[in-house]
Amino acid sequence: MEPRAALWVAIAAAGGAIVIVGTDTVLGLEAKLETRVDGNWELVWSAPESTGRQSYAEPYPMGYYGGCAHPDLRLTVQNKKPFGETVDVGAFAESTSGRLWGETWELGAYETRVKEFTVPASAAYPEAGPKDPAYRPQAQIRVYADELVTWSCVMFGEASG
Amino acid sequence: MSERNVHGILTFSGFMISVLTIFYFATEYIPPLSPWSRIAALVLLAVAFAAFAFYVQSTSVGGPFFDVDHMRWLRPSNMFYLLAVVAIVIADGLFIFDIEDLARPLKVLVSLGIGVGLVFFAARMRRSETVAE
Numbered sequence: 001m002e003p004r005a006a007l008w009v010a011i012a013a014a015g016g017a018i019v020i021v022g023t024d025t026v027l028g029l030e031a032k033l034e035t036r037v038d039g040n041w042e043l044v045w046s047a048p049e050s051t052g053r054q055s056y057a058e059p060y061p062m063g064y065y066g067g068c069a070h071p072d073l074r075l076t077v078q079n080k081k082p083f084g085e086t087v088d089v090g091a092f093a094e095s096t097s098g099r100l101w102g103e104t105w106e107l108g109a110y111e112t113r114v115k116e117f118t119v120p121a122s123a124a125y126p127e128a129g130p131k132d133p134a135y136r137p138q139a140q141i142r143v144y145a146d147e148l149v150t151w152s153c154v155m156f157g158e159a160s161g
Numbered sequence: 162m163s164e165r166n167v168h169g170i171l172t173f174s175g176f177m178i179s180v181l182t183i184f185y186f187a188t189e190y191i192p193p194l195s196p197w198s199r200i201a202a203l204v205l206l207a208v209a210f211a212a213f214a215f216y217v218q219s220t221s222v223g224g225p226f227f228d229v230d231h232m233r234w235l236r237p238s239n240m241f242y243l244l245a246v247v248a249i250v251i252a253d254g255l256f257i258f259d260i261e262d263l264a265r266p267l268k269v270l271v272s273l274g275i276g277v278g279l280v281f282f283a284a285r286m287r288r289s290e291t292v293a294e
Contacts, residue, residue, distance in 0.1 A: 003219040010212035017205035021186075024198040085195035 023082045029089065029107075030080050031143045036072035044073075047143070074116045075141055079107035090144035095119060169226035176240055183244070196259040203252035207245045214241030 001009075032046035079087045086109070092102040100120075105113045183206075194202070217223045218238040225233045253275070257268055 001215065003216045006212040006215040010209045010216060013205045013209035013212060017202040017209065020198050020202045020205070021194060024194045081195060083195060083197050083201075085197060087195070 028079075028081055029077060029087065029143065029145055031075065031077045033141055034074045034076075036074070041074060072116065072118050073141070074114065075143075076112060076114045077105070077107065077143055078112040079110060081109065084109035087145050089113070090142075091115060092142045092144075093117065093119075094140045094142075166228055169228065172222055172237065173226040173235075176237060180240075180244070196255055199259070200252045200255050203248045203255070207248035207252065210241045210245035210248060214238040214245065217241060 030047065033044045034041040035044050036042075073093070075091060075093070077089055077091060079089070081087060087107050088104065089107050090102070090104045091113075093100040101115075101117055103115065107113060215238070223236060223238055225236045227233075227235065253272055257272055260268065263271075
């Protein structure tokens, strides 16, 4: 083999490795969170792209839902790993007053898991301590696959003042 | 210190920094990947290291880092070949211990086949080079 041909082989192989690592890292899981408004589901955020109504914090997507004191939420997680492998996923929702639910799923290739739940009114405020007039109740939804993949903080209800 | 050693130290430092970066890449980005992606990435990296070694041998940076008798083996091409060996051994370890989709006898057969195949391939290469000389 000519040395110059070897150089091209090396560049192509290194590029291939970077493409594999990049696609597997970026195109891992897709998650979206919806909330029910007037009987219809509306998208609050989706990952890896954030399409939430408002983004408050980078790099994490944060949705805002202001019409209901205890909204219905629906989390959808799909395994879109490019090489069709199974992924262990953990999904958790927490409110100010504690954990609402938490589950772990083994998602096969292109498998989708949907979780619907309601944030109870009791989850809106901390149980103890004075109520901050500027405080907005919120629920945090986190999705893990070994490491934190994405999370969203959904604010709802009116300010308690 | 001879000029040759100054060049060698600079080249050696460059290689060490590159190797450190590759280890950072491997520890930060490789672990969250699935086993098949890890194996594919490592095999491609091994091919890249071996091909770079072959290329560097023919260039002006391919000489020994240091002008000292017992350190003449320490040269860029050998370092790249060593990195290729490390990458392929780790890839084989992942294939044997991390892949759960395949039956164990099949993994043993494939791994042995690749290992023995590499030995025979190297022997054939050496024989053809000897004949050419």
